Amino acid sequence: MTVPITPIRPDEVLPVPDAGFGALETEKGNLPLESVDVRASISALTAGVEVVQGFRNPHDVPLEATYVFPLPPRAAVTAFRMEADGHVVEGVLKERGQARADYTQALREGRRAAIAEEDRPDVFAIRVGNIVPGERVTVHLDLSQPLPYEDGAAEFRFPLVVAPRYIPGAPLDGAAAGAGVEPDTDAVPDASRITPPVLLPGFPSPVRLGLSATVDPAGLDITEIQSSLHDVDREGDTLTVRPGERLDRDFVLRFRYAESTSLTLTPDAEGEEGTFALTVLPPEVERRRTPRDVVLLLDRSGSMSGWKMVAARRAAARIVDTLTAGDRFAVISFDHVAEQPFPGLAEATDRTRYRAIEHLARLEARGGTEMLQPLETALALLADDGRDRVLVMVTDGQVGNEDQIIERVGARLTGDVRVHTVGIDQAVNAGFLGRLALLGGGRCELVESEDRLDAAMEHIHRRIGAPLVTDVTLHPEGLTVSDVTHVGSLFPGVPLTAHGRYRAASAQASISVRGHAAAPWSQTVTARETANPAVRSIWARAELRRLEDRYTIGEHTLEKRIVETSLAFGVLCRFTAFVAVDARVVGDGPPVHEVIQPVETPAGWETASSVHLTAAGGAMPMMAQASLGFSAPPPPPAAPGGPPPMPAPMSPPMPAPRSAPAPKPGSRLRRAFGAGGADRMMPHPGREQAPQTDLSGIVPLLQGELTRLARAKGRPDDERRRYLADLASRLRVAAQMVGGHHELTALASELEWAERxxxxxxxxxxxxxELLTRLAGGAPEPKPFWKR
Structure with a gap:
């Protein structure tokens, strides 16, 4: 069968004329990273990928090389190994602090070592230490990832560059957590770990890229394959990127094939337990139109310049055009300030829609990316629970304070506000945008070119309305399931997918999927057993991501559970790291020279120096050093007598990568993993908010919730579950108002999962x-709010 490969690459992203092979020559020698090879094996809706990175030491002294690179945000990293001087050293997954201790100790003893760490869902770092002069060292990463599928098409997307991110906040004192070009701040305490230097435009390609993908339809009928952004050749079932391509944009393959519905069981090597993967196509159900409140957030920061700003304006205007007279809407454009064409929510009349589109047409990229305040404003506008509430954000997502944003707004996204994110970039921050969409029960669309915009926006338009089927639940027959990934609702053209663990499966095992549309709806899927290990890894990664998001929102007791899950299933997360230590001694001590590999300027971006990515009070990147790939000079020495950093639980004290000044009296300890020994994910500054009132001040709120709870007691079970899930977000707000309340916070954390x-x-x-009755009746009658 002959399948055509259709290029959809935009004209402006052609190979640079002077692109070539080999390393970049500088005054201080070559850069350490020579090659990146990606080998993908795609089977139906799953991809297994091996990433091979080749390093060489061009110096006459031992070298430690650092490379900050992206991986798909839903990928599960399951193996790591190092090859040098004819020897292969298998990496071991350990708690992150322990892995760093082993790595540092090996370098001190003159042994070769490598460590792989995750800093964001899609940003990773590898350090290879004690590479002797002239030596080549290769590191291998194995990973598995699910492929998104809708409307008859699947997509394999592999990112190749970490784009610069806006770093808000005030710089922190003390040693930097990493060797990047931005200082750590109180909003992004590990900023120096996610901001590698950027090559200045005009340099030849310093890294040789090899990328191939073998496609196995696994019984499905593929009708077309599309390659976006890169030129590819085909030989049999394998697609290969042509020589000379650069690591400056995502590699994207899309292929269309017949729809499918399935339930697969992948047993563990031992026992009766295993992992299941469920896919269900949505039913054809006639929808009822519900009046909508829609808030559109548009990023107009400096990183959105060029085609991205044009595409963002078009996308926003199309959303405005879909609104009808029964809807209300607001448009908020933001960079370091937020602007609106009219205050609050307005009726979607012809006049207001014209004013909104006129406002959008005047927008140009500028300034920084202060995203938190506009998000909070948008959620405050979406307060009418009698309407269908939708938030759509159009951005490239290039911020460094993702955790701070998730922490501040995450609890407010667990109710009925659906959040759709549209990521516009050729190297988009997909991990962050995906987390927002997941918490908001919405959709994350990634748009890498203007050609892709039409199809992406069509998907968003179809999902702004009410879902086809709500309150979806799973009812297994012949097996027991647990730890199921979020199910959510069924939307037009989008299959429902769920992963989880099972045990004691019978020969006739099945899962019945039930929900509500115009009438109760159900569909039963019969199970079949497979031997695909990727299913187990993909579930584990999704479970770890869910636990990490709950940790970010405030459940810090989950740290031990996250580590245990990561180690049990052999999947990397932010609390663990792979470390490979060679038993042979190759030097007299730690490496003399440290180099961080610079990354490409993302395709379509302007000169890095013209894009403002640092908040007021932060330092701009040192472009001369960035272009050469060498670390910034170490900070000044600390004043004597300062207290040493406090080691985190479960993590032994760690030496800093360079001499660490003691923190000033009263300064906050940074949350950066391993900076000065603090290897734990500490809470962000700002979580410990000053109380707004005491317990008596929230008694009227609790009494109101108790009254609503009594009214809802006779409702059907599915409505009661939805009510409790909504109540969770409100209880979190009440707890914050009193400066933190253990029982309210604990109950909110439990009720968040009421719809499971x-x-x-x-x-x-x-x-x-019981809790609301006790708290609402156990305090004296408060004064009215207006008399306090």
């Missing part, structure tokens, strides 16, 4: 009644 099939509704309802 394994949630004990009777127990959760009784527990909520």
């Amino acid at each position: 099939a394994d949630f004990d509704l009777a127990r959760g309802w009784a527990k909520t009644e």
Whole structure:
């Protein structure tokens, strides 16, 4: 069968004329990274990928090389190994602090070592230490990833560059957590770990890229393959990127084939347990139109310049055009300030829609990316629970304070506000945008070119309305399931997918999927057993991501569970790291020279120096050093007598990568992993907010919730579950108002999962009644708010 390969690459992203092979020559020698090879094996809706990075030491002294690079945000990294001087050293997955201790100790003893760490869902770092002069060292990463599928098409997207990110906040004192070009700040305490230097435009390509993908349809009928952004050749079932391509944009393959519905069971090597993967196509159900409140957030920061700003304006205007007279909407454009064409929510009349489009047409890229305040403003506008509430954000997502944003708005996204994100870039921050969409029960669209915009926006338009099927639950038959990934709702043209663990499966095992549309709906899927190990890894990565998001929002007791899950399933996360230590001694001590590999300027971006990516008070990148790939000079020495950093639980004290000045009295300890020994994910500054009132001040709120709870007691179970899930977000707000309340926070954390099939509704309802009754009746009658 002959399948055509259709290029959809934009004209402006052609190979640079002077692109070539080999390393970049500088006054101080070659850069350490010589090659990156990506080998993907795609089977149906799953991809297994091996990433091979080749390093060479061109100096006459031992070298430590650091490379900050992206991986797909839903990928599960399952193996790591190092090859040098004819020897292969397998990496071991350990708790992150312990892995760093082993790596540092090996370098001190003159042994060769490598460590792989995750800093964001899609940003990773590899350090290779004690590379002897003239030596080549190769590191291998194995990973598995699910492929998104909708409307008859699947997509394999592999990112190749970490784009510069806006870093807000005030610089922190003390040693930097990493060797990047931006200082750590109170909003992004590990900024120096995610900001590698950027090559100045005009340099020849310093890294040789090899990328191939073998496609196995696994019984499905492929009708077309599209390659976006890169030129490819085909030989049999393998597609290969042509020589000379650069690591400056995502590699994207899309292929269309017949739709499918399946339930696969992948047993573990031992015992009766395993992992299941479920895919269900949505039913053809006639929808009822509900009046909508829609808030459109548009990023107009400096990193959105060029085609991205044009595409963002078009995307926003199309969303405005879909609104009808029964809808209300608001448009908020933001960089370091937020602007609106009219205050609040307005009726979607012809006049207001014209004013909004006129405002959008005047927007140009400028300034920094202060995203938190506009997000909070948008959520405050979406307060009418009698309407269908939708938030759409159009951005490239290039911010460094993702955790701070998720922390501040995450609890408010667990109710009925659906959040759709449109990522416009050729190297988009997909991990962050995906987390927002997941928390908001919406959709994340990635748009890498203007050619792709039409199809992406069509998907968003179809999903701004109410979902086809809500309150979806899973009912297994012949097996017991647990730890199921978020199910959510069914939307037009989008199959429902779920992964989880199972045990004691019978020969006739199946899962019945049930929900509500115009009437109750269900569909039963029969299971079949497979031997695909990627299913287990993909579930584990999704479970770890869910736990990490809950940790970010405030559940710090989950740290131990996250580490245990990561180690049990052999999947890398932000609390663990792969470390490979060679038993042979190759030097007299730690490496003399440290180099961080510079990355390409993302395709379509202007000169890096013209894009403002640092908040007021932060330092701009040192472009001369960035272009050469050498670290900034170490900070000044500390004043004597300062207290040493406090080691985190479960992590032994760690030496800093360079001499670490003691923190000033009263300064906050940074959360950066391993900076001065603080290897733990510490809470962000700002979580410990000053109380707005005492317990008596929130008694009216709790009494109101208790009244609503009593009214909802006779409703159907699915409505009661949805009510408890909504209540969770409100209880978190009440706890914050009093400066933190353990019982309210704990109950909110439990109720967030009320819509899951394994949630004990009777127990959760009784527990909520008991706590609200006790707190609302146990305090004196407060004064009215207006008299305080």
